[in-house]
Amino acid sequence: MDEEDNLETLGEQLYSLIYPKHKEDAGKLTGMLLELPASVLSQMLQNESMLTAAVEKALRALQLSQESSEVTHKEEEDASVSSDSLGEQLFELVDVYNTGHSQKITGMLLEQHKDAVRHLLSDSKVLEKQVNLALKTLKEMNQGETDVSDSSEADDTDRLGEKLLSLVEEIDPLHANDITGMILEMDPATLQQLLSDHTMLEAAVQKAQAALNT
Structure with a gap:
């Protein structure tokens, strides 16, 4: 006391x-x-x-x-800033490039992490590069859609699968086949982004690993 x-x-x-x-x-x-x-x-x-x-x-x-x-x-x-407000800002900047695909390109870019999207808003050079990449992906997708031959689409998927497998093998050689199979279920535009963005690919591989472990 x-x-x-x-x-x-x-x-x-x-x-x-x-x-x-x-x-x-x-x-x-x-x-x-x-x-x-x-x-x-x-x-x-x-x-x-x-x-x-x-x-x-x-x-x-x-x-x-x-x-x-x-x-x-x-x-x-x-x-807590809503993705909507980020999306609106991004759309305005993407629309400046007058690609005719502003909505689609904005949607593709918004699939990235919020920090990456904010970086695009502040760095016009990086944004331009990503817009061109997304536009190229869209054009490739449109060519694929207009091509009547199913076999060429299958070839494209095979090529994507091979590229993806070689990249996934570097990250997780033990489960590369299973993980690649899971990732190939994504839409073509996302797959193209995964091939060009290693961070995004790693995130996709981690998700697939988590799914395999459950």
């Missing part, structure tokens, strides 16, 4: 010294300093420069924790 009384007395003395300079945070700063050993606190009460240094340190720690909680809160807010 004596120790608790002693701590309470130290707390009151500390608070009275801290309050004049740090009215708003006096309570928090006192609480932080009270975590130190009683002997150190007693020294602080007798040594003003030691107390000032300790208070400044506690103040910095307090500011950092407040800043990080603000950042976390901002990140949560950012994360």
Whole structure:
């Protein structure tokens, strides 16, 4: 009990010294300093420069924790920004290229991670590259659709499958065949993107691995 009384007395003395300079945070700063050993606190009460240094340190720690909680809160807010608003911004930029396929291209680009989409909004060179790639993919798909011959479509799928298998083998050689088979069920546009975007391919492989393990 004596120790608790002693701590309470130290707390009151500390608070009275801290309050004049740090009215708003006096309570928090006192609480932080009270975590130190009683002997150190007693020294602080007798040594003003030691107390000032300790208070400044506690103040910095307090500011950092407040800043990080603000950042976390901002990140949560950012994360909650709807895909719709990202999609609208992206559509406006894609539409500038006047490809005649703005809606489809925007849809294809929106399949990427939100961070990647934000990067496209801020970097016109990367966006242009992705738009051209998506346009090329769409044209290839349209050629495939207009081609009456089913065998050529089968050939395309075979070629895609071979390319995909060689890439998947680098990531997971043990389950490459199973994983490739699962990924090939995706639509052609997504498959083309997987071939050109290694990060996206890795994500698809991880999903397939998870499905195989269940």
